[in-house]
Amino acid sequence: MNLASASRALVSEDFIEDLRAIVGDRLSTGASVCEQHGQDLTYHPAAPPDVVVFATSTEEVSRIVKLCAAANVPVIPYGAGTSLEGHLAALRGGVSIDLSQMNEVVSVNADDMDVIVQAGVTRKQLNQHLHNTGLFFPVDPGADATLGGMVATRASGTNAVRYGTMRENVLALTVVMADGRIVHTGSRARKSSTGYDLTHLMVGSEGTLGVVTEVTLKLHGIAEAISAAVVPFETLEGAVNSVIQTIQCGVPIARIELLDEVQVMASNLYSKTDNPEQPTLFLEFNGSEASVREQTELVRDICDENGGGEFRWSIRHEEREKLWEARHNAAYANMALRPGCKIMVTDACVPISKLATCLLETRRDIDESGMLAPIVGHVGDGNFHLTILLDPEDDNAITRAHALNDRMIRRVLEMGGTCSGEHGVGVGKMEYMEDEHGEGVAVMRQIKQALDPQNIMNPGKILPAR
Amino acid sequence: MNLASASRALVSEDFIEDLRAIVGDRLSTGASVCEQHGQDLTYHPAAPPDVVVFATSTEEVSRIVKLCAAANVPVIPYGAGTSLEGHLAALRGGVSIDLSQMNEVVSVNADDMDVIVQAGVTRKQLNQHLHNTGLFFPVDPGADATLGGMVATRASGTNAVRYGTMRENVLALTVVMADGRIVHTGSRARKSSTGYDLTHLMVGSEGTLGVVTEVTLKLHGIAEAISAAVVPFETLEGAVNSVIQTIQCGVPIARIELLDEVQVMASNLYSKTDNPEQPTLFLEFNGSEASVREQTELVRDICDENGGGEFRWSIRHEEREKLWEARHNAAYANMALRPGCKIMVTDACVPISKLATCLLETRRDIDESGMLAPIVGHVGDGNFHLTILLDPEDDNAITRAHALNDRMIRRVLEMGGTCSGEHGVGVGKMEYMEDEHGEGVAVMRQIKQALDPQNIMNPGKILPAR
Numbered sequence: 028m029n030l031a032s033a034s035r036a037l038v039s040e041d042f043i044e045d046l047r048a049i050v051g052d053r054l055s056t057g058a059s060v061c062e063q064h065g066q067d068l069t070y071h072p073a074a075p076p077d078v079v080v081f082a083t084s085t086e087e088v089s090r091i092v093k094l095c096a097a098a099n100v101p102v103i104p105y106g107a108g109t110s111l112e113g114h115l116a117a118l119r120g121g122v123s124i125d126l127s128q129m130n131e132v133v134s135v136n137a138d139d140m141d142v143i144v145q146a147g148v149t150r151k152q153l154n155q156h157l158h159n160t161g162l163f164f165p166v167d168p169g170a171d172a173t174l175g176g177m178v179a180t181r182a183s184g185t186n187a188v189r190y191g192t193m194r195e196n197v198l199a200l201t202v203v204m205a206d207g208r209i210v211h212t213g214s215r216a217r218k219s220s221t222g223y224d225l226t227h228l229m230v231g232s233e234g235t236l237g238v239v240t241e242v243t244l245k246l247h248g249i250a251e252a253i254s255a256a257v258v259p260f261e262t263l264e265g266a267v268n269s270v271i272q273t274i275q276c277g278v279p280i281a282r283i284e285l286l287d288e289v290q291v292m293a294s295n296l297y298s299k300t301d302n303p304e305q306p307t308l309f310l311e312f313n314g315s316e317a318s319v320r321e322q323t324e325l326v327r328d329i330c331d332e333n334g335g336g337e338f339r340w341s342i343r344h345e346e347r348e349k350l351w352e353a354r355h356n357a358a359y360a361n362m363a364l365r366p367g368c369k370i371m372v373t374d375a376c377v378p379i380s381k382l383a384t385c386l387l388e389t390r391r392d393i394d395e396s397g398m399l400a401p402i403v404g405h406v407g408d409g410n411f412h413l414t415i416l417l418d419p420e421d422d423n424a425i426t427r428a429h430a431l432n433d434r435m436i437r438r439v440l441e442m443g444g445t446c447s448g449e450h451g452v453g454v455g456k457m458e459y460m461e462d463e464h465g466e467g468v469a470v471m472r473q474i475k476q477a478l479d480p481q482n483i484m485n486p487g488k489i490l491p492a493r
Numbered sequence: 494m495n496l497a498s499a500s501r502a503l504v505s506e507d508f509i510e511d512l513r514a515i516v517g518d519r520l521s522t523g524a525s526v527c528e529q530h531g532q533d534l535t536y537h538p539a540a541p542p543d544v545v546v547f548a549t550s551t552e553e554v555s556r557i558v559k560l561c562a563a564a565n566v567p568v569i570p571y572g573a574g575t576s577l578e579g580h581l582a583a584l585r586g587g588v589s590i591d592l593s594q595m596n597e598v599v600s601v602n603a604d605d606m607d608v609i610v611q612a613g614v615t616r617k618q619l620n621q622h623l624h625n626t627g628l629f630f631p632v633d634p635g636a637d638a639t640l641g642g643m644v645a646t647r648a649s650g651t652n653a654v655r656y657g658t659m660r661e662n663v664l665a666l667t668v669v670m671a672d673g674r675i676v677h678t679g680s681r682a683r684k685s686s687t688g689y690d691l692t693h694l695m696v697g698s699e700g701t702l703g704v705v706t707e708v709t710l711k712l713h714g715i716a717e718a719i720s721a722a723v724v725p726f727e728t729l730e731g732a733v734n735s736v737i738q739t740i741q742c743g744v745p746i747a748r749i750e751l752l753d754e755v756q757v758m759a760s761n762l763y764s765k766t767d768n769p770e771q772p773t774l775f776l777e778f779n780g781s782e783a784s785v786r787e788q789t790e791l792v793r794d795i796c797d798e799n800g801g802g803e804f805r806w807s808i809r810h811e812e813r814e815k816l817w818e819a820r821h822n823a824a825y826a827n828m829a830l831r832p833g834c835k836i837m838v839t840d841a842c843v844p845i846s847k848l849a850t851c852l853l854e855t856r857r858d859i860d861e862s863g864m865l866a867p868i869v870g871h872v873g874d875g876n877f878h879l880t881i882l883l884d885p886e887d888d889n890a891i892t893r894a895h896a897l898n899d900r901m902i903r904r905v906l907e908m909g910g911t912c913s914g915e916h917g918v919g920v921g922k923m924e925y926m927e928d929e930h931g932e933g934v935a936v937m938r939q940i941k942q943a944l945d946p947q948n949i950m951n952p953g954k955i956l957p958a959r
Binding site for chain 1: 646
């Protein structure tokens with residue numbers, strides 16, 4: 028299925044030659060490369076770009092975008108291809124700018140606890156690079172995404188409850204705007220009150236306002252003591268209530284992740300773990316020895332009161348790595364449950380006081396739907412996902428999955444929440460933008476119109492057609 | 494001195510009558526009310542609006558702004574009048590919308606640790622309202638500003654090193670746009686990836702994009718243990734280096750404030766305290782008993798190594814209140830040093846590794862200038878202020894003060910910092926916007942043009958005339 032049949036931009040031979048004059052051999056019009064660059068990890072239909080270029084510098088990206096602007100050709104930035112809402116589909120064709128070769132860590136400023144990276148550096152690569160500095164970068168979506176891509180989707184992950192999301196951890200950006208201008212937003216100062224917050228405008232803009240080429244990030248000190256645990260519960264309700272009470276008690280927990288019994292089963296199979304197939308929390312405590320002890324005791328009491336079982340501890344670094352690797356691979360584990368199936372990943376986020384109701388009603392909907400949809404969640408933030416497994420050839424399955432997601436999103440919005448906690452809008456959530464933001468969507472359109480009047484930057488994403 | 498002589502908008506009798514139809518008696522054209530609403534706490538010249546209206550609801554603000562838009566009359570939002578960069582000057586006349594009567598705490602959601610307030614609620618009023626909830630709102634500029642005003646300037650204060658600034662603590666806003674539309678940005682969910690971050694675009698926009706009428710804020714739990722201390726140092730360098738080492742060690746200190754010996758002297762006089770007239774740190778530790786003990790020991794060792802004297806502790810609530818009240822009143826204490834003088838408050842913020850050099854070189858400039866300019870700073874953020882005392886009738890003094898500030902700002906920008914950590918641009922920092930943001934200023938202009946094409950929202954602020 029290819030959405031890009033209508034109203035494609037005209038990418039001429041001359042245009043390709045002009046591109047080649049900028050990037051040389053780092054260009055492909057091959058079907059498989061284009062196909063791969065127009066799809067993500069999910070059921071969203073692929074829409075290949077006309078051409079893929081592999082950029083190596085901000086200046087090069089600027090020249091490419093200027094060329095596209097002059098020819099009115101769409102630009103779709105590409106990082107690791109791990110997004111989940113159809114962000115990469117080249118709906119009107121155009122140029123996919125692959126930034127994966129811009130993968131240099133430009134400078135580590137340990138004294139200021141910040142780092143400057145090119146947009147193609149991945150989160151794992153960055154943390155490997157920081158090895159031995161005593162510092163780490165906490166934001167960790169499941170996939171090994173690029174930091175540019177994580178800026179684009181305003182990503183978060185398991186550490187957000189303690190360390191914040193990309194929103195809280197980006198200090199400054201280099202961005203190529205829709206006309207090819209290079210703009211530097213923000214600074215390495217920890218705070219500033221000078222003018223409009225262009226950094227935060229770009230974080231979460233999904234390539235629709237510009238191409239992020241360089242990112243300055245906050246780093247955090249690795250805690251003196253770290254311990255992680257897995258704790259199974261008799262009921263999903265008990266697990267969720269333990270999370271809510273932990274947050275409401277103000278425990279500075281580093282990670283508190285929920286997996287329902289279906290997700291535990293899938294993860295056991297994929298990651299060769301042997302956790303009891305029950306609703307389960309994965310926990311991590313960071314701090315001084317004394318602080319970790321205090322936090323642990325408090326959370327153990329809370330879990331006990333809510334029907335939690337025995338804590339299975341991972342103290343050693345390697346054990347913890349294995350535990351969190353299993354959590355990070357949840358989406359891949361689910362895909363492996365039914366080979367050939369595609370996934371639709373939902374992304375509800377509600378105020379924590381609404382989490383139990385929202386999650387339990389949603390679980391009831393899943394059970395009634397008869398669909399296979401493991402639940403996993405960054406529940407400390409009020410955020411959880413269903414991974415709905417779909418036969419992509421079965422239109423009925425897609426319809427039923429949409430209905431399940433739609434029902435959940437209506438619930439979430441009524442509760443004052445958001446239809447995407449961390450994955451972004453892409454094409455998948457566009458239909459809910461008016462419901463969530465009302466008149467705010469008109470303001471977003473005014474900004475898009477002002478900064479990308481030709482609508483060449485990742486067109487067809489975030490803002491629904493009128 | 495009145496900057497507003499040229500190019501004033503035409504505010505007719507009919508227009509005033511139309512305003513009166515909306516707000517009734519809550520309107521004044523009296524000279525003293527207008528004069529008061531066109532000035533702030535500093536040397537910046539006043540520029541009175543033509544009329545002041547006291548709004549009581551978002552809908553009313555919307556109607557007022559629609560009227561102004563139709564008549565092309567400027568709108569200047571007014572909170573507590575405590576800003577520092579000429580933000581309130583009605584440079585082209587127009588309507589000052591005073592929001593101080595919109596001072597209702599709309600709802601406290603203790604379970605979700607958030608609160609919804611009208612824009613006219615002040616920070617002290619909010620914390621009094623939260624009394625007995627176990628929660629508090631941390632952002633604390635010196636003055637008892639309104640929360641709407643604090644949104645407008647992206648304010649911070651003494652707690653920012655631990656709890657963040659307004660940037661990190663605003664979840665959602667209600668904003669009346671330049672055409673009178675009412676827009677709700679953000680939500681009570683702790684994170685979201687749905688579309689452009691309009692909340693952060695409005696935070697720090699200084700009334701130039703819209704009028705903030707309602708604010709949803711994060712709250713924080715009051716720590717189990719809190720202790721505060723004052724510690725004098727032999728040298729300014731020793732005090733600054735203690736701060737840098739504390740931050741670099743990752744101590745989760747709640748407050749770490751620097752006062753030079755001139756500021757201590759001024760504060761002693763004004764607040765009737767008796768701290769030794771030496772470079773001094775005001776510290777506060779929050780956490781569990783064990784954590785506070787750990788933090789204290791570490792910081793005491795660091796201060797000892799840098800020539801710090803004895804810690805003078807404030808354990809009881811009332812003692813701590815007195816200590817921080819003295820700190821918050823630093824600007825007033827400085828004004829009292831030379832009655833009749835006005836103040837110019839500078840606002841450098843640099844990466845922490847540059848703080849010692851920046852501060853010590855600046856102190857040398859002060860000494861060479863012969864001006865009276867106490868130094869105070871939220872040094873954990875790399876942010877410090879000079880309060881330069883000025884005879885407003887002495888043009889030469891203003892010129893010398895500008896030269897001192899200018900030299901410091903050049904230094905700050907070379908170090909990768911910002912010319913305003915927390916006060917905003919207003920008219921006072923406009924001339925540095927291009928130097929700090931380069932091409933970013935053009936992007937800001939595009940956004941301003943898109944959202945306020947008539948340029949009626951607080952005109953003449955943030956963006957320098959071309």
